[in-house]
Amino acid sequence: MSKAKPNRNIVRPYGDATGDGMVQMSFTLPLPHDKRAEGAAQLFATKMGMDPAMVVHAKAMGPDFTFFVVYGPVHHLVDVRDVVVQERDYPLLAPKEVNAAIKRGLRRPLVVVGACIGTDAHTVGIDAILNIKGFAGEKGLEYYSEITVVNLGAQVAVPELVEQARAHKADAVLVSQVVTQRDAHLHNTKEMSAAFREAFPAERRPLLVVGGPRFDELATAELGVDRIFGRGTTPGEVASYLVSALVPVPDARPANRPDTRKKAS
Amino acid sequence: MSRSTTDPRRMLDLDPVTIRKARALARRAGAPVVSLAKRHTTVSVERAVLRLAGLEGADVEGIPWVNRLVDVVRADAGLEHGVALPVWDAMARTGDDLLTVAQKAAAGSVTFRVPEGRDAARAAKAARAQVAAGIRRIDANRRQRDRLITRFGPQPAPWIYLIVATGDIYEDIPQAQAAAREGADVIAVIRSTGQSLLDYVPEGPTREGYAGTYATQANFRLMRAALDETSAELGRYVRLTNYASGLCMPEIASLAGLERLDMMLNDSMYGILFRDINPVRTFVDQRFSRQIHARAGIIINTGEDNYLTTADAVDAAHTVTVSQLLNEFFAKEAGLADWQLGLGHAFEINPDLPDSFRLELAHAMLARALFPDAPLKWMPPTKHMTGDVFRGYLLDGFFNLAGALTGQGILLVGMMTEAVVTPWLSDRDLALQNVRYVFNAAGNLREDFRPAPDGFIANRARQVLGEAVDLLDRIVDDTLLEAIADGTFGLMKRPADAGRGLDGVVRKESGYLNPATDLLEEGATR
Numbered sequence: 001m002s003k004a005k006p007n008r009n010i011v012r013p014y015g016d017a018t019g020d021g022m023v024q025m026s027f028t029l030p031l032p033h034d035k036r037a038e039g040a041a042q043l044f045a046t047k048m049g050m051d052p053a054m055v056v057h058a059k060a061m062g063p064d065f066t067f068f069v070v071y072g073p074v075h076h077l078v079d080v081r082d083v084v085v086q087e088r089d090y091p092l093l094a095p096k097e098v099n100a101a102i103k104r105g106l107r108r109p110l111v112v113v114g115a116c117i118g119t120d121a122h123t124v125g126i127d128a129i130l131n132i133k134g135f136a137g138e139k140g141l142e143y144y145s146e147i148t149v150v151n152l153g154a155q156v157a158v159p160e161l162v163e164q165a166r167a168h169k170a171d172a173v174l175v176s177q178v179v180t181q182r183d184a185h186l187h188n189t190k191e192m193s194a195a196f197r198e199a200f201p202a203e204r205r206p207l208l209v210v211g212g213p214r215f216d217e218l219a220t221a222e223l224g225v226d227r228i229f230g231r232g233t234t235p236g237e238v239a240s241y242l243v244s245a246l247v248p249v250p251d252a253r254p255a256n257r258p259d260t261r262k263k264a265s
Numbered sequence: 266m267s268r269s270t271t272d273p274r275r276m277l278d279l280d281p282v283t284i285r286k287a288r289a290l291a292r293r294a295g296a297p298v299v300s301l302a303k304r305h306t307t308v309s310v311e312r313a314v315l316r317l318a319g320l321e322g323a324d325v326e327g328i329p330w331v332n333r334l335v336d337v338v339r340a341d342a343g344l345e346h347g348v349a350l351p352v353w354d355a356m357a358r359t360g361d362d363l364l365t366v367a368q369k370a371a372a373g374s375v376t377f378r379v380p381e382g383r384d385a386a387r388a389a390k391a392a393r394a395q396v397a398a399g400i401r402r403i404d405a406n407r408r409q410r411d412r413l414i415t416r417f418g419p420q421p422a423p424w425i426y427l428i429v430a431t432g433d434i435y436e437d438i439p440q441a442q443a444a445a446r447e448g449a450d451v452i453a454v455i456r457s458t459g460q461s462l463l464d465y466v467p468e469g470p471t472r473e474g475y476a477g478t479y480a481t482q483a484n485f486r487l488m489r490a491a492l493d494e495t496s497a498e499l500g501r502y503v504r505l506t507n508y509a510s511g512l513c514m515p516e517i518a519s520l521a522g523l524e525r526l527d528m529m530l531n532d533s534m535y536g537i538l539f540r541d542i543n544p545v546r547t548f549v550d551q552r553f554s555r556q557i558h559a560r561a562g563i564i565i566n567t568g569e570d571n572y573l574t575t576a577d578a579v580d581a582a583h584t585v586t587v588s589q590l591l592n593e594f595f596a597k598e599a600g601l602a603d604w605q606l607g608l609g610h611a612f613e614i615n616p617d618l619p620d621s622f623r624l625e626l627a628h629a630m631l632a633r634a635l636f637p638d639a640p641l642k643w644m645p646p647t648k649h650m651t652g653d654v655f656r657g658y659l660l661d662g663f664f665n666l667a668g669a670l671t672g673q674g675i676l677l678v679g680m681m682t683e684a685v686v687t688p689w690l691s692d693r694d695l696a697l698q699n700v701r702y703v704f705n706a707a708g709n710l711r712e713d714f715r716p717a718p719d720g721f722i723a724n725r726a727r728q729v730l731g732e733a734v735d736l737l738d739r740i741v742d743d744t745l746l747e748a749i750a751d752g753t754f755g756l757m758k759r760p761a762d763a764g765r766g767l768d769g770v771v772r773k774e775s776g777y778l779n780p781a782t783d784l785l786e787e788g789a790t791r
Binding site (some may be wrong): 059 | 540571592694
């Protein structure tokens with residue numbers, strides 16, 4: 001055995017010794033608990049690459065299901081150089097950091113006007129981002145002391161949205177579109193962005209952000225908006241983006257923490 | 266167990282004068298809101314009257330007939346006198362039944378007026394008779410529940426409360442039955458995201474919801490029937506819970522009474538703070554819904570746990586106490602008894618904080634001490650559940666231990682996969698094992714548990730009570746509506762003249778008639 005330095009780019013899981021590949025796993029099978037079910041669990045784990053698979057715990061959950069805990073080594077290897085991550089182009093900030101950045105950089109609250117436009121009555125998206133109740137364990141933008149939220153709700157006409165954005169001196173306009181029948185979400189968004197371009201000189205136009213489960217996040221140019229957020233976007237991501245797009249960084253070092261939560265693409 | 270040995274009020278050495286002062290202040294803060302509520306009605310209160318009179322169903326677009334009818338009455342005659350007088354007057358004039366009048370109203374072939382003199386008396390009498398039938402159905406459901414509980418025997422505390430939330434009522438049913446077989450005493454069907462902001466109650470059995478299942482009369486009926494089956498199979502009464510909140514609070518409360526639901530989430534301020542519903546709308550709707558709950562023998566669950574998910578659980582501990590006292594005042598004013606007050610609180614202190622468990626015990630014991638005869642709803646950690654399921658399982662164990670040590674009545678079972686996935690079958694089973702282990706190992710530890718009279722826990726409880734009294738003092742000076750507008754609760758600022766549903770609030774005129782409120786306040790059946 002050579003004592004050469006191990007190749008740190010090629011890895012497998014670590015239990016208590018380098019290269020042992022030990023993995024723990026738990027799952028449920030729709031089988032009553034008996035010897036056959038335990039065998040099925042072991043076979044299943046073996047097929048997943050655990051060899052030998054050790055079924056260390058099996059427990060009936062009602063008459064029709066069995067819960068298993070399985071330990072065992074896997075033999076797969078990962079080359080870290082093969083990992084592709086989509087870098088978020090803005091740092092993810094905690095609410096406190098968002099508030100601090102706005103306070104320092106803008107010296108006034110950041111104003112966000114939100115709405116569902118057109119005939120869309122599905123406020124689930126905009127409410128998840130704006131309401132204090134929030135989404136995925138994160139509080140909505142209303143929770144941020146330095147963000148002023150004006151939520152216009154559902155079925156807002158585009159001219160009304162433009163008017164409200166002007167009246168509230170919106171820094172950003174958030175629009176949510178859920179209904180996609182006959183590409184309504186795309187038409188509505190284009191109409192909205194065109195209206196804002198017409199109503200505001202370029203340097204005064206609020207940042208236009210649109211979100212919904214069926215948007216292509218890369219279609220910003222086509223739709224005439226500054227940012228598109230897809231399914232599963234959290235309020236914290238939106239708040240962080242708004243800060244990076246709207247808040248000038250003062251001379252002092254920003255409180256940004258490095259983005260450690262990278263998403264695999 | 267006798268109160269004298271384990272009375273937390275004595276254990277914490279709380280000053281009875283301070284407690285009395287806290288309640289008196291809550292009464293003074295709440296009284297102006299009650300009189301405001303009495304002076305107004307809302308579209309949802311009026312729709313609830315029609316639902317109690319038996320108007321069900323929806324038009325081809327899925328808009329309920331109660332909405333169609335109330336909208337037309339409002340346009341023709343206004344709602345200042347209530348919906349009952351114009352509607353039963355139109356029924357007398359046309360000879361049509363309630364459904365036909367609603368359909369004709371939607372088609373524009375009947376117009377409404379506020380009747381006067383003998384016409385008014387005739388309409389009032391007929392309306393009362395028809396609404397009374399709905400009230401009697403609620404009474405009959407209450408008797409039926411009492412009979413079942415007598416047959417199966419009362420359920421010892423804490424009641425184990427589990428949630429199902431598939432979005433599809435036909436998936437919810439087997440899940441709820443399985444949860445009951447695994448040990449749940451209470452099943453809550455989480456509502457679809459956003460239902461609280463719908464100004465109508467969807468119709469029929471529903472199979473599509475976002476992160477929950479729509480509350481509809483048909484879904485209530487299906488689930489109650491399924492749990493009745495399971496109750497008979499298990500020999501214990503399994504309770505069903507839903508949400509009387511949002512813009513349709515009075516209607517959903519009425520449907521709960523009509524379909525024998527057993528507990529309802531029904532907070533006095535949640536909709537205002539977390540859903541931006543207009544404060545006046547909320548207080549009017551809330552009072553009516555609580556009158557229904559009182560009559561139906563439904564236990565309400567209040568939502569103080571929510572404040573702690575937005576504000577810091579230590580800094581804002583006293584706002585929970587204040588809200589509990591206000592919820593108690595509003596509930597009792599509406600006719601609810603102590604045993605119906607599932608006042609909420611939660612295990613949400615940052616676990617990295619030194620002495621966090623002692624602080625949790627102090628807060629939980631304070632709630633127990635202030636409301637000795639209320640069941641109390643104990644909510645598990647959510648804010649500090651990170652996705653580390655192993656740590657989460659330990660936190661839930663401590664949550665259960667705090668529940669055991671402080672005699673909580675309704676224990677919402679914490680899931681280690683909180684904030685990760687909607688609970689899997691195995692998550693629920695592991696969570697129930699956690700509860701069983703703790704209560705089996707330490708359920709009676711309460712008998713031995715005496716915080717030191719001048720120790721950390723007792724001092725902290727007295728401090729929180731003191732801060733609650735100070736805050737109530739300020740609220741009384743400032744008025745409750747102003748306090749809500751200023752962001753006192755959950756950090757949310759909600760002015761009384763803004764928020765959703767404001768356009769559905771109507772100031773009553775003299776001669777306003779609401780046969781449901783009359784029957785509820787008189788305790789009458791005819």
